[in-house]
Amino acid sequence: MAARLNLRQQDQTRSAIQTSQLVNRLQQYALGEIPEIEAGRLRAIEILLRKTLPDLSAVTLSGDADNPIVTRIERHIVRPSD
Numbered sequence: 001m002a003a004r005l006n007l008r009q010q011d012q013t014r015s016a017i018q019t020s021q022l023v024n025r026l027q028q029y030a031l032g033e034i035p036e037i038e039a040g041r042l043r044a045i046e047i048l049l050r051k052t053l054p055d056l057s058a059v060t061l062s063g064d065a066d067n068p069i070v071t072r073i074e075r076h077i078v079r080p081s082d
Contacts, residue, residue: 019053022045054076
């Protein structure tokens with residue numbers, strides 16, 4: 001069997017599949033398709049999703065009136081192919 005040329009791509013694909021499985025589980029719960037998720041399991045899903053998906057947060061920094069510095073940082077979810 002030939003060696004894999006792009007191990008990073010393989011890891012990214014595996015991570016995306018696992019993340020989508022967690023999101024699917026939460027969607028099933030939110031839509032009432034499954035009765036409940038135990039508190040410990042729900043917390044574990046939350047922790048794992050924080051590590052794999054960005055949380056759409058924005059930060060704005062600004063300076064004083066005499067010397068204004070304005071910086072804006074935004075995070076957006078994009079498709080992995082972009």
